[in-house]
Ligand code: SF4
């Protein structure tokens with residue numbers, strides 16, 4: 251029999267920390283509309299009973315962006331309360347998938363045998379994991395990224411699959427761990443030691459749950475100084491939106507800025523950048539239940555950009571922020587410079603994204619001879 255309150259166990263240290271150490275300084279509330287509505291983390295912990303599903307559910311209005319954690323002068327981790335609350339909500343059988351049907355369907359497709367593929371050749375210990383979004387919106391770019399990476403990693407493989415971050419962030423932890431855990435175990439069994447990702451969300455998942463597999467981003471491997479057909483000296487000023495999934499990865503921030511400088515672009519830093527970056531609005535899938543809160547983030551970005559074109563390195567952030575301002579994916583700057591210059595970059599949309607991923611899979615199948623398939 252379960253002792254009352256044991257369901258709260260993972261949350262208890264975080265709740266205690268907030269109760270005892272939050273000074274209610276308000277630093278975390280400054281830009282977050284969710285906290286702006288519900289109050290300081292201390293006020294939330296005092297007012298809400300996280301054993302109650304009706305209180306746990308407010309966690310689905312938090313973008314899980316981690317800005318509160320990054321700015322807290324007391325070193326508190328308020329965002330942890332909200333992801334743990336989501337997990338309690340799911341474990342209590344209260345989660346209904348209907349509100350998230352679109353994103354969960356997208357994830358289900360990504361892990362299906364129709365869309366996923368493991369191209370692991372003989373001698374391979376490193377794979378490129380482009381993720382679902384970039385593969386769907388920019389399949390040609392993904393293929394060229396793979397070929398560029400392979401110049402330095404001759405036995406490079408490719409894995410077309412979904413990291414299942416949507417389930418992770420929705421609090422479907424057991425499901426997520428089962429699906430991602432099997433993938434990571436398979437990769438380890440095949441001798442894979444390194445994964446190179448194109449998507450910051452995939453980075454976070456591999457970093458947290460990839461066990462012995464090390465992860466880096468494509469942007470840390472690319473070299474634009476000897477890239478074919480590169481227009482130099484763009485004479486453009488750009489700002490950079492760092493995706494919140496990699497807010498703590500200084501080496502990734504630097505690598506991206508290094509690429510931009512290598513292309514001849516002038517980078518103007520915004521107030522919210524690097525470790526203190528903000529969510530694009532898509533984080534935590536808040537837009538499915540509270541679009542107003544999701545839009546509040548992109549409105550901050552729009553205001554901050556002051557009309558300067560913004561570059562980012564996440565296909566999801568690019569898509570979301572593009573609804574309110576001009577945003578360029580760095581991959582387009584590198585691989586489709588003429589289209590960027592002419593203002594006619596095409597990023598495919600559903601349902602074509604699904605077709606693109608199937609075509610990309612076929613293309614990789616013709617490029618790589620895998621030593622084994624994934625069962
Ligand atoms: S920044 Fe930290 S101390 Fe300040 S209100 Fe937020 S959680 Fe409390």
Ligand code: SF4
Pocket residue numbers: 278282283284285311312313314315316317318319328329332
């Ligand atoms: S994780 Fe982001 S959205 Fe959630 S409370 Fe912290 S700052 Fe606000």
